[in-house]
Amino acid sequence: MSHSICKNIKQIEQEIGNTQLVVVSKYRSLPELQEVYDCGHRHYGENRVQELTTKYENLPKDIHWHLIGHLQSNKVKYIAPFVYLIHSIDSLKLLKEVDKEARKHQRVISFLFQMHIAQEETKFGLSKTELDEILLDPEYINLTHVACKGLMGMASNTEDIDQVKKEFEYLNSVYTELKDKHHYDTLSMGMSGDYLTAIAEGSNLIRVGSKIFSV
C-alpha cells in the first residue's frame, strides 16, 4: 500500500513525457508527503496558505512549493520567503502585494496569471480583457520583484470532453499570443480528470492530486 503513491507518480510521469508534474498535496498528511519526497519528487501544490506554510516548516527544504489556490493579499507575507510559483494571480492589487513582500525578502517571485476559462461562475480568474488591461498598466510594468512565467486555468467540471477541450484550446491560444513577447514558458492546465486532454491542447505543467493519492 505505501508503495502505491510512488507507483502512481511514476505511471503518470511515463504518460506525460516532458510535461512538468506538480503533485497536489492539499489535505494530505505529512507521512504521505514524505512518501512523495522519497519517491524523488520535488514539486508540490497546495491551495491554502496556512496548510502550505505548516507543510513547508515540517518537510525538507529543497521542495518547490506551488500555490495553486486563491490567495488573499493579507496572506502573501506568509509565503513570500519561500514560495516557488504562485499560479493564482488574478488582480493587479494582489500582484502589487506580492511584489512588496518579495522585495522585503530580496527575492523575485515567479507567478502565473489565472485565467477564467470555465463555464461556472464560481471559479476565479481573469478574462482576456482584464489581462490585457493589467499588461498595459504602467504600475504593472514597473514592478521589479515579480516575474510572470505564463498562464493557469481550470476547465469546467464536466463530463463533456469537447467542452473541456475547447476551454483548454482557448487558454492555449491566449498563451501562444503572449508568450514570445513576454518570454512566458509555463502553461499550467490539467488535473486528475483532464490532464491528457490538457497536454494535447498545449499544457506543459499539470496539477494532479486525487489520481496520485486515492490508492
Ligand SMILES: *Cc1c(COP(=O)(O)O)cnc(C)c1O
Ligand atoms: C485540487 C486542485 C487540483 C488537483 O485536482 P485533482 O482533481 O485532485 O487532481 C489542481 N488544481 C487546483 C487549482 C486545485 O485546487
